[in-house]
Amino acid sequence: MDDPINPVRTRPRHSLLVRLTHWINVLVLLVLLGSGLQIFNAHPxxxxxxxxxxxxxxxxxxxxxxxxxxxxxxxxxxxxxxxxxxxxxxxxxxxxFPAWATLPGYRSLAEGRRWHFFFAWLFVFNGLAYLAWGLASGHFRRDLAPRRAELSPRHLWTEIRDHLALRFPRGHYNTLQKAAYLAVIFGLLPLMVLSGLGMSPGVNAAWPWTFELFGGRQSARTVHFLSAMAIVAFVLVHIAMVLASGPLRQLRAMITGGEAPPPAPGAHP
Structure with a gap:
């Protein structure tokens, strides 16, 4: 499609649902982190x-x-x-944790729990919508599943060197990015949700396996905290990669859904 402001032809990159769920997650995860630290502060x-x-x-x-x-x-x-x-x-x-990192900034376990539980369910429903769409549309198979050639040691080593040199692909995910996204989508996020359920007395009463799965409610709390910190680390690395690979181009793609194709070899910028 053509951009009415910039005549350069753009190509599709992110679907509308991917963009919506992405920005909803930005808001939801910020609230979950701040309210979760508020809850943690009640017994650090x-x-x-x-x-x-x-x-x-x-x-x-x-x-x-x-x-x-x-x-x-x-x-x-x-x-x-x-x-x-x-x-x-x-x-x-x-x-x-200091006041600037918690939601609310003042001490209130009750308010922190209200914020956390409400946005936790919003996070779950938003994730299920993305998961259902990704499976139905073939997004995971088409865009995130690594191809056999991409898993060869030689190819992986080339990608590692490109990352270290801050050379990133345009218009698609490389194998390292695919592996990271799949690990978060199908591993880290479900682990955080399950461990959160494992701390709920109401859920435990109905499904005792939710905390026995982790070896006890305190273990579930520890796993929940560690998985949350791992997600924070992933987000920080993700932001760093966006900044290193062209933040304006990346933001444009995640807002409008399209991006300009890379220049042809030998073309002048």
């Missing part, structure tokens, strides 16, 4: 198993006296480091 520690063994947390964010003042500390296993101002203690208050 993680455990494995069924019970909260307060004396032996796997991860803990605390504030303890240090001389004449309080200091924030983060413990991971046997390692304990001072993190004053960011984790454990910020703005002179004991809290796991």
């Amino acid at each position: 520690a993680l455990y494995w198993g069924h019970a909260s063994t307060f004396a032996e947390p796997w991860v803990a964010m605390t504030a303890e006296p240090k001389g004449q003042r309080l200091a924030g500390y983060t413990q991971v296993g046997g390692l304990k480091v001072e993190t004053t101002g960011l984790l454990g203690l910020s703005d002179g208050q004991r809290r796991g």
